[in-house]
Amino acid sequence: MLDKLQVIVRHYTADETITLTEDMVLLTGLGLNSFELVQLICDVEDAFAITIPDRAITTLKTVADVLGYVEKQQKMNCEVM
Numbered sequence: 001m002l003d004k005l006q007v008i009v010r011h012y013t014a015d016e017t018i019t020l021t022e023d024m025v026l027l028t029g030l031g032l033n034s035f036e037l038v039q040l041i042c043d044v045e046d047a048f049a050i051t052i053p054d055r056a057i058t059t060l061k062t063v064a065d066v067l068g069y070v071e072k073q074q075k076m077n078c079e080v081m
Helices: 002-012 026-030 034-048 063-080
Strands: none
Touching: 002 034, 002 063, 026 034, 034 063
16 A cells, blocks of 8 residues: 555655655655645545545645555445445
8 A cells, every 4th residue: 555655646746766654744754735735635535446535634644644544444435335
């Protein structure tokens, strides 16, 4: 999951060699602005087939937050099916 997220993040950074760590902060650690963060979240939604409501975006501060949210949503989607 981290590898897939890393591919998405590299699209938004100028550094194609960036290696994500779970404690990396999305805005300051990756140099994203708030608009890029929203676009990144949209790409995460598409890549992982989940929905992230706008109110949840403000809680996603680190890479670990995103991974945890994706995992939780995927688990919930599996339970529904």
